[in-house]
Amino acid sequence: EVQGAESCSSQEIEERPVAVLEKQRVLVCNGAAAALGIKPGMGTATARALADSILLLERDPAAEQRRLQQLCCWGYSVSPTLYPFRDDRLLLEVGSCLRLYGGIEALLALVERGLSQRGVHYRTGLGPTPKSAVLFIRPLEGRASGSASEALYHSSDSTLEARLAPLPLQLLEDFPRQVDALAKAGLWTFGDILPLPGQALARRCGREFVHHLEQILGTAEDRQPDFEPPRTFSDHYWFGYEVKANQELLPAIELLLKSFCQFLRNTQLETRQLEWLLYGINRKVHRFELCSSQPQTHWQAWYQLTRLKVEQLELEHSIEGVGLVSEQLVPGNASSGDLFQ
Numbered sequence: 001e002v003q004g005a006e007s008c009s010s011q012e013i014e015e016r017p018v019a020v021l022e023k024q025r026v027l028v029c030n031g032a033a034a035a036l037g038i039k040p041g042m043g044t045a046t047a048r049a050l051a052d053s054i055l056l057l058e059r060d061p062a063a064e065q066r067r068l069q070q071l072c073c074w075g076y077s078v079s080p081t082l083y084p085f086r087d088d089r090l091l092l093e094v095g096s097c098l099r100l101y102g103g104i105e106a107l108l109a110l111v112e113r114g115l116s117q118r119g120v121h122y123r124t125g126l127g128p129t130p131k132s133a134v135l136f137i138r139p140l141e142g143r144a145s146g147s148a149s150e151a152l153y154h155s156s157d158s159t160l161e162a163r164l165a166p167l168p169l170q171l172l173e174d175f176p177r178q179v180d181a182l183a184k185a186g187l188w189t190f191g192d193i194l195p196l197p198g199q200a201l202a203r204r205c206g207r208e209f210v211h212h213l214e215q216i217l218g219t220a221e222d223r224q225p226d227f228e229p230p231r232t233f234s235d236h237y238w239f240g241y242e243v244k245a246n247q248e249l250l251p252a253i254e255l256l257l258k259s260f261c262q263f264l265r266n267t268q269l270e271t272r273q274l275e276w277l278l279y280g281i282n283r284k285v286h287r288f289e290l291c292s293s294q295p296q297t298h299w300q301a302w303y304q305l306t307r308l309k310v311e312q313l314e315l316e317h318s319i320e321g322v323g324l325v326s327e328q329l330v331p332g333n334a335s336s337g338d339l340f341q
Helices: 010-015 031-035 044-050 061-075 095-101 104-117 130-135 148-154 160-164 176-184 198-205 207-217 246-267 299-312
Strands: 018-022 025-029 055-059 082-085 089-092 233-243 269-280 285-296 319-326 329-331
Touching: 018 031, 025 044, 044 055, 061 082, 061 089, 061 233, 061 246, 089 130, 095 104, 130 160, 130 207, 160 207, 176 198, 198 207, 233 246, 246 269, 246 299, 246 319, 269 299, 285 299
Parallel strands: 018 055
Antiparallel strands: 018 025, 082 089, 233 319, 269 285, 269 319, 269 329
16 A cells, blocks of 8 residues: 555556655565566665656555555454454464365465455465464465465465474564574574474573464464454455446445445444445546445345446446445344344
């Protein structure tokens, strides 16, 4: 999430060399910029010298946190146990949900489909403990389905220690000094240090380092406060292309409503009001509000109301994204319904 992108379409940002800056240095760049030699850590002047058409954008941490909050609300429809990690990652506890979703492969497919539909560039990892899952996040070169890296980072057949063994210690981001000291002693991977006695490792690297390893292995508790869903809802769907026909908006609307109503059921909330936002290719936003005489938690009812409204719209510009916002959520009615409905 960056400042200064309002005047650019998503297609332009995909095709044009783009870099995000922090303290006048490149933090991250897209593929078009990387092909021209742009790298993280590079200064602004060097980046412009390599690519005079590059689009330089300032990082916006506040927008990043808003986006992560939206993803937490979406993730709450997958698992009730989740929390953000390091301001740029989202940890979901899925072990208790496997039977509900029909196994780990179906659940991972659901998660990855949901992230892709929300326009998120992502990498995933799976592990038996929170901190091991972070370590097993796939590297960029391992994203191809069926690759050896895919098997390593999503495998559940081998032991945790066996999966950790080939990973480099540089993945321990909180302990650069200890990792450097271990490297000078010829210890480069987790497989090099896991067999060492804990007391000896603590004398060399400190008790905090050893405790972190114990949390990775699951021999020490690693309890984090779970995400508490807000009393508002906000989610977006980005098409990745220009939508010109009203009917083409309906699949995205259906997806957002299903996510919204799942969120309402999980939080035991309901609403009489929601607002739709249609993001034009020119960054203009068309808004319209829907109200219901009765609180609704079923997506079909909201979908019928929305479709009637969408069919009446006269779109002046192509649409590249749809947003759903509801800020008037109230506790749901606890009365019982028909079991067979």
